[in-house]
Amino acid sequence: MTAVLYGYWRSGAAYRLRIALNLKGVVYQTSGIDLRTGAQRSPAFLALNPQGMVPALEIDGLVLTQSPAIMEWLEETRPNPPLLPATPQDRAQVRAMAALIGCDIHPLNNLRVLGAIRSRFGADQAAVDDWAGNWIGAGFTALEALVARDGAGWCFGDSPSLADAYLIPQLYSARRFNVALEAFPHLLAVERKALEHEAFARAHPDRQPDAEG
Structure with a gap:
């Protein structure tokens, strides 16, 4: 199943996660959450991320939130190419x-x-x-x-x-x-x-x- 990245085009946190996903070669589709209109507070999105913030990532049967945690998870589950040095x-x-x-x-x-x-x-x-x-x-x-x-x-x-x-x-x-x-x-x-x-x-x-x- 293709991963789904919930984000906002100008969000810095979503932007950094897109970079990491691309570097790792993860195939994903995007679902835009317009922060200016309050879409992050919709019941549907809050069901995915109770914090009401982007990004959120649906992948491998999981819903992951907080870009630092997601990027570390990617590094652990998809170690190549590495985004952290060897030592x-x-x-x-x-x-x-x-x-x-x-x-x-x-x-x-x-x-x-x-x-x-x-x-x-x-x-x-x-x-x-x-x-x-x-x-x-x-x-x-x-x-x-x-x-x-x-x-x-x-x-x-x-x-x-x-x-x-x-x-x-x-x-x-x-x-x-x-x-x-x-x-x-x-x-x-x-x-x-x-x-x-x-x-x-x-x-x-x-x-x-x-x-x-």
């Missing part, structure tokens, strides 16, 4: 890069948080951009140093890893918030390489069935 210390470094984005940057610029900033504190778009840019810039400054130290074409070493699957969607988001990226040449070099890779290119938001025209 425990190197795996820890890749996981740290991924967590830097997934824990310390992305949650602070997702739709729920930005909606709260707008509704509860009256933030306009300039204030929202400033908020998001502050956390993106701080995280990217640290990540730039890590990639400069450990990267060899990709975030870590010379092959794609979980860290790259996290980075590329966050660079996409950074541009949406008008974040200046010139200070991060190593991250931009990884992005150029990634966008030439079919697994990353097919995952791009603009190529999703539910993308805006």
Whole structure:
């Protein structure tokens, strides 16, 4: 049975999972959940994911949620090609890069948080951009140093890893918030390489069935 990915075309978490699925060669179909209309709170979707968040993945008779958990599950059940290095210390470094984005940057610029900033504190778009840019810039400054130290074409070493699957969607988001990226040449070099890779290119938001025209 073909896997089904429930996501939103512009969701960073769904974007990173699409990259991982593509890198692993998993065949899947997409089911768009429009976060702007509240489709994530529909009874049908809440039956799949009681948290009401994307992505969710139906695969192998399971319903999996939370992109970090799903990506680790993919690594365990479909180990080739590997998205984590061979040694425990190197795996820890890749996981740290991924967590830097997934824990310390992305949650602070997702739709729920930005909606709260707008509704509860009256933030306009300039204030929202400033908020998001502050956390993106701080995280990217640290990540730039890590990639400069450990990267060899990709975030870590010379092959794609979980860290790259996290980075590329966050660079996409950074541009949406008008974040200046010139200070991060190593991250931009990884992005150029990634966008030439079919697994990353097919995952791009603009190529999703539910993308805006």
